[in-house]
Amino acid sequence: MPCYRCGARQTDPVRGASPWKRGVRRETQVLVCPDCQRLHGLDLEACETCGSTTLICRLGEVECRSCGAVRAARSDSLVGSDMGASSASPASSSTPAGLSGLSAEVEAALDRVLGRA
Template identity: 60%
Template sequence: MPCYRCGARQTDPIRGASPWKRAVRKERQILVCPECQTIDGWTADLDHCTTCRSSALVCRLGEIECRDCGHVRTAERTGDTLVPSGAPGLSEEVEAALSRVLRRRAAPT
């Protein structure tokens, strides 16, 4: 899953806690890369807990849970996936990578 703001994809994890943050936006789980977390007000367009107003939410199995106060509610929105505009989806990235590899192998040496 890419960063919802810039479209960057996570690389192989390094030991320790990930610098990427999970959050909920429009009732969908998203990831925020470390660079986008440095932007002032980066939590403003995230969903917030209806009880404590925290943006530390996780979405799983149709429920949204606040990691700060523990409040759980049912997610109302289903269906579409959030992908940053202009950012290629994973299938497009895989297709491009396969095209590059197959062209190199198909060329006479």
């Protein structure tokens, strides 16, 4: 997965912790390269409980690595809209539109890995 800001690809890591940072942006897990981490305004989501940007997104949930708070990911139809999370219910996060978006992402990833055109 490349850096979401500049598109740089990760190289094989050296020993120790990776200098790349994980975050969540528009309900999607993203990576930020060390160069882009120095910039301000990364536009990453922050934890509603503690304000940290060390979030991970997995299986329809967003978890804060700092305080452990977990919330349901908002549906695709609400991401980027003016409504935000104001009236999203947990049931609305499993819409068919969200599943079709996930299916497209999985298909694209398989095409990249298997070398399909």
